[in-house]
Amino acid sequence: MALVGKIAAVTGAGKGIGQALTETLLKNGAKVALLDVNEAAGKSLAEALGKQYGQDKVLFINCNVESDEQMKAAFQKIIETFEAIDIFCNNAGILNETQWEKTISINLMGVIRGAYLALEHMNKLTGGRGGVILNTASMAGLGPLLSCPAYTASKHGVVGFTRAMGAASAASGYGVRFNALCPGFVQTDLFNNIQGNLGQFSHLRDAAQLLIDKMGTMTASEVVECVIELLTDETKNGEVFYVYPQGTSYVTFPSMVK
Template identity: 70%
Template sequence: MGVIRMSYLALEHMSKLSGGRGGVIVNIASLAGLGPLPSCPVYTATKHGVVGFTRAMAAASTASGYGIRFNVLCPSFVQTDLFVNTTSNLGQFSHLADVAKQMEDKFGVLNTSEVAECVLELVKDETKNGDTLLLIPKGKQYMTFPSFS
């Protein structure tokens, strides 16, 4: 809910329709927002929601003339306190800790400065609106989705 509430609050203050100057909002999802993390189904669902919400807000902003770009960054595992304590927080899915470790080994672990660099890219590149950027230690990739327009 935090992503939604903050996006709406920012929209209220930033929208050119309400006297704001426009701008950019970059939401942070996760690799789990693009595919399942079996050991964390609820986390996976919420991160899919962040991706979908951000893309829908970008489309709404364009259609409404808000003057705000919305993008979403989906990093793989990031060296944070949440990541360090992941296995102790799996609850009923603790038996899948080995699966989570295999995914970590496959995709790798980022440091926070790598994530920050991609946030800046999404902010600075004025052609980016509704974009989803996957970041893993081996590189980054903009995702493509079906278009309904």
Template identity: 65%
Template sequence: MALNDKVAVVTGAAQGIGRAITEILLQNGAKVALLDVKETEAKTLKKALDKQYGQEKSLFLKCNVESEEQIKAALQRTVETFGGIDIVCNNAGILNEGEWEKTVSINLVGHIKVAFLALQHMNKLTGGRGGVMVGTASMAGLGPFFTCPVYSATKHGVVGFTRSMAMASTASGYGIRFNAVCPGFVQTDLQANIPVNLGQFSQLRDIAKQLEEKMGIITPSVVAECVLELVTDETKNGEAILVKHNEKTYVPFPNPI
């Protein structure tokens, strides 16, 4: 998929991985709707993007992925502004074992809400143009991560949802590919705040720090490059890329059919 004049929606776009994804999509010619609850950070980013790419190439929409109404409104505004949706980077997420219900609400329920509501605009069966959705999962979604069980559970859910939707889309003819990127430790605010967000597992913070030191920390741009590959390579569907130590590995999964 060539990205010139394609329309992308990025959730959690204001900082970290979301910002890096937004920037790499714009660099490759896409138009991007930035969705985030962090209004100050998002507006600052929008100003910087306007200077580099022009005001018409991006759009900021305040959106909480826990709210179906806000997601619907943001997607509709994107369609009205840019003429459709071709790409969804479903990236919004938190790590907070102390607020585990909110973690599930944002990381998994919100993820699914965004995907299903975007599907209404993109599905070829209902007049959409098709396209691709890429979810930001985690290495914690590919195996147990005992320092943050709830976060790990939500990211397992993202991987399972992504792979199942890829198969459903192929079988049904939606014309949409579904992929997931699964980063290790990434240099973001989420990563920096892990020690204070482990909740009832705070006694494991030293182990979490040791894991981080052992595995190393990658930059958001490394993750964004993998997202770009999953977006542009039309052979990629149902893929999960594990990204750590600046290396990537495609994680195979059995086809149950």
């Protein structure tokens, strides 16, 4: 699937990986709706990108992924503006072990909500054009981060949801692919604030820092450069893609059928 002329939407688009996804999509010829609860960051980025790529290529929508009402309105606005949606990047996320319920609400419930609402407009069985939904998980979705149990649980959920939806979509003929991105440590606001958001696990700060020092970090742009094929390669469905400073790999899981 070439990206030229495609209609994309990105949650958490104002900064970090969301910003890098947005810029990459525009650079490759797509039109992009930027969804973000941070109105200042989202508007500022949309204005800058509109000047660079054309105002008709960019749409900013102030939106909280925890709200059914706001998300439904956002998709309606996308359809009214661009007439369809081909790519949905479920990217909004937080890490806050003190506010663990909000972490689960945004990171997992927000992803499921966004995917189901996007599917209503993308599903070929209901008049959509098909496409791809990319869910941003984390390396914490593949193995435990001892200092962030709730965040780890949320990202494991994203990985499981993505794999199940990829299989369900293929079996149902929806024409929509589902893939998950699992980056290592990325230089974003979320990463920069990790040590202050560990809550009852703040005594494990040193252990967390040792892991960071051992693994190294990446920029958001470096991560996104690696995942274009998840969007464009029609054979990629239900895939979980691990991106880390030393390289990339598709994750294999044990089969449930022997």
